[in-house]
Amino acid sequence: MSREIQHYSHNHLLDQLDDIQYVSPKDFIITCNLCELRIDDNKKCYVCRKGCVYALHKICAEFPQYLDHVLHPEHGHLMLQKRSIDDTSKCYYCENSFQNQQTLAYICTQCSLHIHTTCALIPIPTLIRDNDNDTKVQYLCHQHPMSLVEHDQSKDQAQCFVCQSIWSGLAYSCSSPGCKNFLHYSCANFQSKIDHHPSHSHHPLILQFSMPQSCNVCCKKDCRLIFRCHSECNFNLCTECVVPKITVRCQSHDHSLSFVEKAFYKGICNACQKSYTQWSSECVVPKEVKRTQSILFRCVECDFNLHFLCGPLPSIIKFDYHIHSLTLVDHYITKDDHNEEFYCDICEEERDPYIRIYCCKDCDFAAHIHCLLIEILRIIKGGGGSNDVKLMALGECGWTESSIDTNDVLHTTLGQFLTNTLTDQDNAFKNNPFTFGSSSEVKTNADQLYKSYAQANYLLFDNQFRSSIEKIYQINHFPSFTSNDFNFFFLELVFYRPKEGLKLDEKYLRQKVVDIKGYKVPLTLAHILNTLLHRYTESHLFGESVWNWTPGIKSVFATTFCMVCDEMCRTNINDVTKHLLQDWFFYLNAVAGTRCRNWAILMKFIDKIMKRFFCFEAMRYEKDIKKKLQGRIADLKAELKKCEEKLDMFNTHMAQTMEKIKDPINDALSFKEKTVDQIISFDELLYSEFGDIDFP
Numbered sequence: 001m002s003r004e005i006q007h008y009s010h011n012h013l014l015d016q017l018d019d020i021q022y023v024s025p026k027d028f029i030i031t032c033n034l035c036e037l038r039i040d041d042n043k044k045c046y047v048c049r050k051g052c053v054y055a056l057h058k059i060c061a062e063f064p065q066y067l068d069h070v071l072h073p074e075h076g077h078l079m080l081q082k083r084s085i086d087d088t089s090k091c092y093y094c095e096n097s098f099q100n101q102q103t104l105a106y107i108c109t110q111c112s113l114h115i116h117t118t119c120a121l122i123p124i125p126t127l128i129r130d131n132d133n134d135t136k137v138q139y140l141c142h143q144h145p146m147s148l149v150e151h152d153q154s155k156d157q158a159q160c161f162v163c164q165s166i167w168s169g170l171a172y173s174c175s176s177p178g179c180k181n182f183l184h185y186s187c188a189n190f191q192s193k194i195d196h197h198p199s200h201s202h203h204p205l206i207l208q209f210s211m212p213q214s215c216n217v218c219c220k221k222d223c224r225l226i227f228r229c230h231s232e233c234n235f236n237l238c239t240e241c242v243v244p245k246i247t248v249r250c251q252s253h254d255h256s257l258s259f260v261e262k263a264f265y266k267g268i269c270n271a272c273q274k275s276y277t278q279w280s281s282e283c284v285v286p287k288e289v290k291r292t293q294s295i296l297f298r299c300v301e302c303d304f305n306l307h308f309l310c311g312p313l314p315s316i317i318k319f320d321y322h323i324h325s326l327t328l329v330d331h332y333i334t335k336d337d338h339n340e341e342f343y344c345d346i347c348e349e350e351r352d353p354y355i356r357i358y359c360c361k362d363c364d365f366a367a368h369i370h371c372l373l374i375e376i377l378r379i380i381k382g383g384g385g386s387n388d389v390k391l392m393a394l395g396e397c398g399w400t401e402s403s404i405d406t407n408d409v410l411h412t413t414l415g416q417f418l419t420n421t422l423t424d425q426d427n428a429f430k431n432n433p434f435t436f437g438s439s440s441e442v443k444t445n446a447d448q449l450y451k452s453y454a455q456a457n458y459l460l461f462d463n464q465f466r467s468s469i470e471k472i473y474q475i476n477h478f479p480s481f482t483s484n485d486f487n488f489f490f491l492e493l494v495f496y497r498p499k500e501g502l503k504l505d506e507k508y509l510r511q512k513v514v515d516i517k518g519y520k521v522p523l524t525l526a527h528i529l530n531t532l533l534h535r536y537t538e539s540h541l542f543g544e545s546v547w548n549w550t551p552g553i554k555s556v557f558a559t560t561f562c563m564v565c566d567e568m569c570r571t572n573i574n575d576v577t578k579h580l581l582q583d584w585f586f587y588l589n590a591v592a593g594t595r596c597r598n599w600a601i602l603m604k605f606i607d608k609i610m611k612r613f614f615c616f617e618a619m620r621y622e623k624d625i626k627k628k629l630q631g632r633i634a635d636l637k638a639e640l641k642k643c644e645e646k647l648d649m650f651n652t653h654m655a656q657t658m659e660k661i662k663d664p665i666n667d668a669l670s671f672k673e674k675t676v677d678q679i680i681s682f683d684e685l686l687y688s689e690f691g692d693i694d695f696p
Helices: 276-281 370-380 414-421 424-431 440-456 469-474 483-494 523-535 538-542 544-548 551-570 578-592 596-660 662-670 682-687
Strands: 014-017 045-048 055-057 078-082 104-107 126-130 133-141 147-149 171-173 182-184 205-213 223-229 236-238 246-248 257-260 296-299 304-307 326-329 357-360 365-367 409-413 512-516 519-522
Touching (some): 126 205, 205 236, 409 414, 414 512, 414 519, 414 551, 440 483, 483 578, 483 596, 512 523, 519 523, 519 551, 523 538, 523 551, 538 551, 551 578, 578 596, 596 662
Antiparallel strands (some): 014 045, 045 055, 078 104, 126 133, 147 171, 171 182, 205 223, 223 236, 246 257, 257 296, 296 304, 357 365, 409 512, 512 519
8 A cells, every 4th residue: 555545534635654652652552543452562553644633543544444245245335433332233244243453344324244354354255057057167366267277376374265274286276366265076066956954944045145044954154055944944054064964763752863973062961861061161171072963863753863872773783703682772781880980891991971872781791882983874874774773862772662663653743732732721731730720829828838949949050150159258167968958859849830831842743743642742752652551550650530631631741750750760879950940840749749659659759760860969069159259369379470470560650750750759858748828839839930841
């Protein structure tokens, strides 16, 4: 840029300076009239040649006032503006927040879209379609076609715009001087439209460059070349997921699951209810997790996800180096496992006893899932004549009784069935099964009892101190987790009533129902009820009053009971939460009613589950409070260190300052005990002439 410019923001010409000190006294602060941040010494800038107090950072002066951006063509120009101090917008391109120093942004005046100045100036390739052949595309950059070349030395350190990897093999390269954009041939060699992709078959997907997006299949972020649905579905498909995924069936879900071998999903698994982020927060991440976390079973339509370790794996597998077939189990302890050390018999490394494995009980043999990955993938992908092997997800190993007859699957969904069969009285009972038919006074008393017990137990379950760390200073005594605390918690469970009552999850209501001996239950729970009714009688499961239930209530209670059984089979005891325990107790209590035999089952539940949960809660309390306090101590130490450093800086600065003004200070101190009129007389004040002030 020229040493002088006529900037749109000022009437006079601006001259470029290499250092602001050329026009301002030392220690005099000059700010940029665009971004309003300080212009530091030794930084290039532009200043008004007419002497106006007007200056711009060189970089700010060179930003164009208006910009046409390919990612937002709808509303015309974006305008360079100073952001509002209260603005909380994120950058449309990179989706990151604006930092305090990023005062300027390119903004759409019609929709308040904001883009970082640096992001707005990134050159983005575009594509055009051949009108004669809609499947062909041509890539442009800086309005020129990108050439297909073997190598471009100027881009040795650059990254492919699509995959962010370095140059390798054939690539489309921008020929504009200084531009580093290129696209690997393999990253860009796609048709322009996909009409019926299995992951999104109801609308066509169009190839386009975009602001960084997440792929709906593999969950990869920052995808820039994507296939996008333009029918308001907000569906994106990255170029790596164009090839359709293998799909598998799972008893726990009513749709097929895509088998994604290179996944970037970090959310909650619908089986174990854990995320890889939670695993990463632990001190040691199990090898089983590290070596399989890139593989995922996923239903895109429902956002239903299963970790590879928790997903539908072959129930039986053949390993070449073991004489017997190996069986998939949710957990297993061999005779050789002792002193809380558990080992894999293939790699002879430690294993986590709470993670699924393959075992041979005849030989007391146990193996990591990742040690059998080749054999597992061969079956999932349909090789080796293994199509008859049953796949089972976490928690399904216990429900292996006779399979469901397809003739028992009805054409109606559970939601439709309940809408048609539940009477007004049934709905009232479902919403509040314990105080149904009682007076409002009884309901109010029950609610007050729950609140009083919950308040009494508050400290037991406030180990995270969610409201404020300061609350910990207000505690005069910590809970002791005594039998009295346990009894109060039991009473809290007894009077717990969720507002929605026996509410069934939408994922069950949308499923087709299966008729299991007169009980209409959703498809994914049918195998559980089928197994239970093979093992127990109806009265053993639900009590003698089951014969008086209406068809709708039978369906609600059977679904609720199977839902709790399913969740209990998938949840390790140390992962049980208070909220989960409350729901389980409420549902089982509702099904049990006032029948004595079923209350005996609840007492067993209390004895076996609640006591262990209470002990784990005590351990969590000890760990979390200690961690919270240690974190607070570390923060305070860091703050103390900062204060000490500031004090040292201040002492050094003031020592230098006081040395500079030593004589004036001594002069001032000599007048310390005098009044002002003794320092200057009224005659001197009124008649003396004002001269220059001399101060160091």
